[in-house]
Amino acid sequence: MYDIAVIGGGPAGLSAAVQARVRNKSVLVVSGDDRDNPLRKTQRIDNYLGFPQVSGQELLDRFQTHAAQMGAEQKTGRVLNIMSMGDTFYLSIGSEMEQARAIILATGVVWANKYPGEVELLGSGVSYCATCDGMLYRNKEVVVVGKAADAPHEANYLQELGCKVTYVSDKDPDGLRPDIPFVKAPKVEILGEGRVTALRAGSTTIPCEGVFILRPSMAPADLLPGLAVENGYLKVDRNMSTNLPGVFAAGDCTGLPLQVSKAVGEGLVAGLRAAEYLDQLQA
Structure with missing residues (x-):
């Protein structure tokens, strides 16, 4: 079992993973195919502090390397659902299952619009x-x-x-x-x-x-029913806590502005707060 599972391998998720590892928590980062990451497709970024005129691919490569060097495990896959059982979360990743004691949602913007007939026939074809x-x-x-x-x-x-x-x-x-x-x-x-x-x-x-x-990923509210949503984005407080205990969120999935700097900052807060949440559970 991992201390923290991070759903999403973009700036927010990797920032959260680094901060959680600083607090000596075991971390699993689950993300889809890199080709679906909008940052990797960005030719040039001029407003990320300290890295003028960097490409999105170079920045993402640096983030991934940093998280790996800190000891965060990274797994390619599509999280289909998350079940909460007491103080443990069970993540269905394709045909596999992983466990974690806290969750950080960093899925980016995932539009939850369903195709006609999708909801009605889910599980029936x-x-x-x-x-x-x-x-x-x-x-x-x-x-x-x-x-x-x-x-x-x-x-x-x-x-x-x-x-x-x-x-x-x-x-x-x-x-x-x-x-x-x-x-x-x-x-x-x-x-x-x-x-x-x-x-x-x-x-x-x-x-x-x-x-x-x-799809590249599931909408967060589909992964965890009961998550509070506001104007199409996950509702969080300043600690990046959602309305569900042990579940945090960061990055584009929490709303505007959709910027790398904002995602990295929110990921930092989410990673630290998730670690504190686990420390409080142990206490």
């Missing part, structure tokens, strides 16, 4: 994890809705399992197997009564029994 549920759809028609950089890889995995995959996205996929049909569509709708029967992608209707929706 709609899945967020190919490695978890892929075997259930062997020899069956499935659709992968690719919003994350690793979605083509997950689609390939499903095809190799024996699923009959169609890939749908608003962007051309990078690394998709040539034998997987690709439908380009900005909007999708999941169809079915009680079970998934098809997915409508633009003007194309694709019969299927399963739909895998692969």
Whole structure:
């Protein structure tokens, strides 16, 4: 079990990890594919103190190296849900499970808008994890809705399992197997009564029994039901505490301004406060 699990590997999450390690807490940082991190795509940053005209990739590389040197463990994966059981949080990361005594949410901006039919058919054909549920759809028609950089890889995995995959996205996929049909569509709708029967992608209707929706990350309020949200962002106090005990948040997920400096500062506070929270529990 880890003392603290940090969800998100951007400036806020890595800053929190460093500060928690300063307080000698064990830390796991869980983040998605680096290609989905908006900071890595930023060509030039001029307003981060002490690093004028630095690229986002260089800055993120420095942050990751610093956190690793401090002893924070970093894991690539998509956190699907978090369950609170007493003083322990259980994190479902793909098909794996990790435990922590405190949580820091640093997911960045994740829009929680759902596709039509997604909520109603979740668990009845709609899945967020190919490695978890892929075997259930062997020899069956499935659709992968690719919003994350690793979605083509997950689609390939499903095809190799024996699923009959169609890939749908608003962007051309990078690394998709040539034998997987690709439908380009900005909007999708999941169809079915009680079970998934098809997915409508633009003007194309694709019969299927399963739909895998692969976003870069889950919205924080979906990870932990009961989190207070205000104007679309997580509500926190000056200690970066949410309304749930043992759960802290930092960075873009807490609101404007969406800046690296703000994220790093909030991550520092969240990391220190999470460590203090654990010290108080032990006392």
